[in-house]
Amino acid sequence: MQIGIIGAGRIGGNAARLLARAGHEIALSFARDPQGLEQLAQEIGQNASVGTPAEAVAFGEVVVFSVPWSVIPLALEQAGSLAGKVVVDTTNQFGSGPMPGQGQTAAQLNAARMPGARYTKSFNTLTAGFPGRDRRPQG
Numbered sequence: 001m002q003i004g005i006i007g008a009g010r011i012g013g014n015a016a017r018l019l020a021r022a023g024h025e026i027a028l029s030f031a032r033d034p035q036g037l038e039q040l041a042q043e044i045g046q047n048a049s050v051g052t053p054a055e056a057v058a059f060g061e062v063v064v065f066s067v068p069w070s071v072i073p074l075a076l077e078q079a080g081s082l083a084g085k086v087v088v089d090t091t092n093q094f095g096s097g098p099m100p101g102q103g104q105t106a107a108q109l110n111a112a113r114m115p116g117a118r119y120t121k122s123f124n125t126l127t128a129g130f131p132g133r134d135r136r137p138q139g
């Protein structure tokens with residue numbers, strides 16, 4: 001599959017490594033320092049490219065959304081519409097920025113901020129070290 005990554009840090013970057021290793025094509029995006037994305041793309045190899053968040057969305061059948069909570073509005077603004085995309089949201093609500101209302105989950109808030117996306121919250125209960133070690137069950 002073609003997978004766009006918005007936020008290629010500890011969680012998103014490791015997801016990119018593992019997904020590329022499994023044979024998927026990856027477009028990396030969203031960083032204050034684009035050199036970091038270029039380095040990661042070189043490390044991953046021919047299955048990875050670097051672009052803007054909007055380019056990663058256009059590229060991906062699936063979009064992994066993995067940015068700090070406080071910059072979600074900025075990342076969504078740069079991403080543009082996610083309608084029709086499968087979005088895997090790894091975020092957790094630490095720090096500043098809009099927070100879920102009373103009785104609303106973080107997933108419900110984020111799904112509402114991504115109208116039309118086929119939204120799922122995932123990987124947010126694992127620490128970054130877990131996928132980083134490429135743990136797999138025996139067998």
Ligand SMILES: NC(=O)c1ccc[n+]([C@@H]2O[C@H](COP(=O)([O-])OP(=O)(O)OC[C@H]3O[C@@H](n4cnc5c(N)ncnc54)[C@H](OP(=O)(O)O)[C@@H]3O)[C@@H](O)[C@H]2O)c1
Nearest residue numbers: 008009010011030031032033066067090091092124127128
């Ligand atoms: N770390 C964990 O163990 C863990 C576990 C579960 C869930 N989560 C959640 O998953 C999400 C990502 O966590 P993470 O630990 O992977 O974060 P991270 O390592 O800090 O990665 C975030 C990425 O977003 C980019 N970024 C940050 N601010 C930016 C800005 N203003 N403009 C453009 N790019 C920016 C960073 O690139 P630059 O640094 O180059 O700007 C970085 O690659 C968070 O919501 C976190 O709560 C984390």
